[in-house]
Amino acid sequence: MVGIKEQLNPFFNPKSVAIIGATTRTGPGKFNPIENMMGFGYKGQIYPVNPKYDEVLGWKAYKDVKEIEGDVDLALVVIPRQIVPAAVKGCAEKGVEAAIVVSQGFGEVGEEGKKLQDEIVKTAKEAGMRIVGPNTLGTHNFFDNFTSSFIPIKKREYDPIGISCQTGLWFAGFPRLKFGKILDVGGACDVDHVDSLRYYTEDPDIKQIFIHMEGLRPGRGRDFLEATRKAKDAGKDVIVMKTGGTEAGSKAVVSHTGSLAGEDKVFDGALKQVGAHRIRDYTELQILSHALLKLPKMNGNRIAILTHHGASGVMAVDAAEEFGLKIAEISEQTRNVVQERSPKWLPIGNPIDIWPGLMKDPKGMHMASLKAVLEDENVDGVVMSLHIADYSPWDVGIYGHAEAIRELAPQYGKPVIAVPVGSVQDGTRRALEWIKNATVFDDIRAAFRAFSALAPKGKEEQK
Amino acid sequence: MKSKILQELSKKGREILNEHEARKILEEYGISCPKEVMVEYAEGKKASDYLKDLKNMGGCPGYPAYLKIVSRDITSKTDAKAVKRVTSDEEARDAIDTIMKNAKSYKEGVKIQGILMSEDVSADETREIFLGSTVNDQFGHVISLGFGGMHVAVYKDVEFRVIPIEEPDVHGMIDALKGKEMLGKFRGMRPVDMDLLVKTTLKLSKMVEENPEIIELDVNPLLVGPDRAVAVDTLIRISR
Numbered sequence: 001m002v003g004i005k006e007q008l009n010p011f012f013n014p015k016s017v018a019i020i021g022a023t024t025r026t027g028p029g030k031f032n033p034i035e036n037m038m039g040f041g042y043k044g045q046i047y048p049v050n051p052k053y054d055e056v057l058g059w060k061a062y063k064d065v066k067e068i069e070g071d072v073d074l075a076l077v078v079i080p081r082q083i084v085p086a087a088v089k090g091c092a093e094k095g096v097e098a099a100i101v102v103s104q105g106f107g108e109v110g111e112e113g114k115k116l117q118d119e120i121v122k123t124a125k126e127a128g129m130r131i132v133g134p135n136t137l138g139t140h141n142f143f144d145n146f147t148s149s150f151i152p153i154k155k156r157e158y159d160p161i162g163i164s165c166q167t168g169l170w171f172a173g174f175p176r177l178k179f180g181k182i183l184d185v186g187g188a189c190d191v192d193h194v195d196s197l198r199y200y201t202e203d204p205d206i207k208q209i210f211i212h213m214e215g216l217r218p219g220r221g222r223d224f225l226e227a228t229r230k231a232k233d234a235g236k237d238v239i240v241m242k243t244g245g246t247e248a249g250s251k252a253v254v255s256h257t258g259s260l261a262g263e264d265k266v267f268d269g270a271l272k273q274v275g276a277h278r279i280r281d282y283t284e285l286q287i288l289s290h291a292l293l294k295l296p297k298m299n300g301n302r303i304a305i306l307t308h309h310g311a312s313g314v315m316a317v318d319a320a321e322e323f324g325l326k327i328a329e330i331s332e333q334t335r336n337v338v339q340e341r342s343p344k345w346l347p348i349g350n351p352i353d354i355w356p357g358l359m360k361d362p363k364g365m366h367m368a369s370l371k372a373v374l375e376d377e378n379v380d381g382v383v384m385s386l387h388i389a390d391y392s393p394w395d396v397g398i399y400g401h402a403e404a405i406r407e408l409a410p411q412y413g414k415p416v417i418a419v420p421v422g423s424v425q426d427g428t429r430r431a432l433e434w435i436k437n438a439t440v441f442d443d444i445r446a447a448f449r450a451f452s453a454l455a456p457k458g459k460e461e462q463k
Numbered sequence: 464m465k466s467k468i469l470q471e472l473s474k475k476g477r478e479i480l481n482e483h484e485a486r487k488i489l490e491e492y493g494i495s496c497p498k499e500v501m502v503e504y505a506e507g508k509k510a511s512d513y514l515k516d517l518k519n520m521g522g523c524p525g526y527p528a529y530l531k532i533v534s535r536d537i538t539s540k541t542d543a544k545a546v547k548r549v550t551s552d553e554e555a556r557d558a559i560d561t562i563m564k565n566a567k568s569y570k571e572g573v574k575i576q577g578i579l580m581s582e583d584v585s586a587d588e589t590r591e592i593f594l595g596s597t598v599n600d601q602f603g604h605v606i607s608l609g610f611g612g613m614h615v616a617v618y619k620d621v622e623f624r625v626i627p628i629e630e631p632d633v634h635g636m637i638d639a640l641k642g643k644e645m646l647g648k649f650r651g652m653r654p655v656d657m658d659l660l661v662k663t664t665l666k667l668s669k670m671v672e673e674n675p676e677i678i679e680l681d682v683n684p685l686l687v688g689p690d691r692a693v694a695v696d697t698l699i700r701i702s703r
Contacts, residue, residue, distance in 0.1 A: 215601070216601050217601075218600045218601060219600070219601065219603070220601060221599065221601035221602030221603065221625070222602060222603060222625070224601075225602070225625060253597070253679060254479060254538045254679055254698065254700055255538070255595060255597065255679040255680065255681040255698055255700065256593070256595060256615050256616070256681050256683060257595025257596060257597045257607050257679060257680060257681050258597045258679050260595075260607065260609075260615070260619055260621050261597045261599060261605060261607065261623060263599075263601075265621070265623055266599045266601075266602060266605055266623045267601075268623070269605070269622050269623035269624045269625070269636070270602055270605075270623070270624070270625050272622075272624075272635060272639065273624045273625060273628070273632055273635070457635070
């Protein structure tokens with residue numbers, strides 16, 4: 001059998017697609033995959049299959065997939081469930097090696113659906129064909145302009161993130177989750193999260209992998225762990241959202257261990273074991289995805305806090321405790337740099353209150369203090385709690401914090417996270433977001449959650 | 464199946480091993496258990512005779528000691544009130560009568576295999592750890608580590624990992640426990656021997672790895688102190 005890359009390539013970047021169950025209806029609310037594909041800029045060959053039509057959206061239509069003259073890389077099956085097994089058989093006979101079954105009503109709904117699904121799987125196995133679905137939106141690929149989705153999607157900027165999910169929800173994306181490729185395993189009758197994880201591991205376009213799963217097929221857990229280890233070895237971060245699952249104690253057990261070993265608890269431990277990042281909600285996902293993509297990893301877990309307010313310094317200390325990070329013991333050198341620019345009465349420690357010093361020389365204070373902590377050997381990461389006044393010149397201008405970050409952050413391999421407060425922060429965001437090694441988060445806690453993902457895991461690695 | 468003792472017990476048709484049987488397998492893998500002696504159950508035998516027989520056996524621990532009913536039908540001796548700590552012959556005789564009565568009335572048809580006298584290894588500085596293993600549908604055999612004794616049922620401060628595990632995995636489990644501070648210098652106690660705790664966990668993981676017939680395992684508690692780690696009570700269930 002060919003490798004996973006060859007097996008799944010047709011799902012992401014097919015040279016030709018047959019749409020079995022093509023429709024001529026177009027426009028909003030008609031959910032026409034051919035219209036979407038074309039709108040998305042797909043440049044390959046489209047073969048509509050529907051005995052009712054001679055032509056669909058300018059493409060010659062076929063009565064049966066077997067009548068198509070050319071090779072078919074991918075079949076998109078969008079027909080009522082009863083006739084899906086026959087269509088898949090037709091694809092197998094035509095020599096199609098990849099099919100997305102969009103149709104619903106299979107294993108997820110009961111015995112009859114399960115029987116139809118088993119038939120599809122049997123056909124595919126015998127023919128060496130891979131199936132995505134059933135009950136799926138299929139794939140999107142921003143890199144090569146392909147989508148199988150019947151829900152319209154616009155072209156946009158994208159990041160080297162690959163998603164494996166079992167719901168169409170993720171196709172919408174999030175402001176800080178601009179994925180580049182996505183595969184919805186749906187009912188996962190064949191292609192599952194382990195397959196997509198292996199595919200993304202080999203895919204040079206992808207640097208980060210996000211998986212949303214409700215579960216795996218029985219016995220597939222170890223394959224999943226092995227695939228996650230390999231992805232990590234290939235330098236790719238793996239983020240997992242695991243939801244649902246049966247409670248512990250459902251089986252007849254005699255031991256405490258058996259009654260404690262709920263699916264969530266076991267998954268949680270397994271994910272920690274292979275260094276996957278587990279997230280619980282959309283907010284946490286965006287924090288981690290963005291931080292892991294944008295910021296350098298830390299060598300330790302000691303954070304320096306530069307703050308405009310004593311209060312947010314206290315919040316930072318609380319957040320550090322919550323996420324298992326240390327408040328850095330700043331060096332004598334750092335202390336001296338800050339002390340020189342601060343009133344004599346101000347005791348200098350970490351959190352470093354830079355406000356009194358910047359009253360005299362804002363830009364100079366930002367530059368000097370940030371440089372000091374970035375050069376400090378006792379510091380692994382920096383958070384800056386910034387007070388942004390409500391009119392725009394101050395956003396990026398007079399304070400000089402943006403200049404300091406822009407000039408200094410790229411020179412050191414340490415993450416710098418700015419947390420501005422103020423009703424107008426757009427200028428600061430724009431000024432900082434593209435800078436190497438730096439970014440902006442809305443909250444102190446978010447910054448520390450990000451640091452916790454960037455910090456080394458395991459006892460040996462911690463300083 | 465690697466363990467000879469486990470093979471023999473399996474051949475005899477055992478599914479749930481009693482404490483006395485389970486400890487032999489642990490000892491095969493180099494995990495310490497308390498000193499103990501067992502006298503077999505005999506219908507109508509008097510408490511004083513049990514005690515005499517126990518004391519006459521080689522390796523009988525001195526007082527304080529625990530007296531326990533050995534029965535495969537009782538998986539929690541605490542729940543069945545089938546265990547008692549004793550400090551003298553007089554207490555021991557009373558205890559044998561009491562726990563025998565409690566065990567028999569615990570549930571219908573309880574079969575008793577014997578009476579066990581076991582060293583009281585709880586020293587001032589020990590912490591109760593909970594180790595275990597079970598089989599998960601998706602991952603197969605997993606191992607657990609957490610805080611034991613009564614805490615298991617209430618706080619559920621337990622971490623799971625997939626077997627096989629390595630030393631950093633055990634450190635990861637310990638680090639993830641909410642109560643991990645209890646293992647360090649804590650309320651006048653010296654820190655536990657962390658290395659010993661880690662090694663014991665690895666030995667147990669190895670035991671399950673080499674004997675996958677073990678489908679459930681509780682070591683509760685493993686008493687860990689500054690210089691000892693002793694598996695006080697062990698329950699093993701093997702697949703039939």
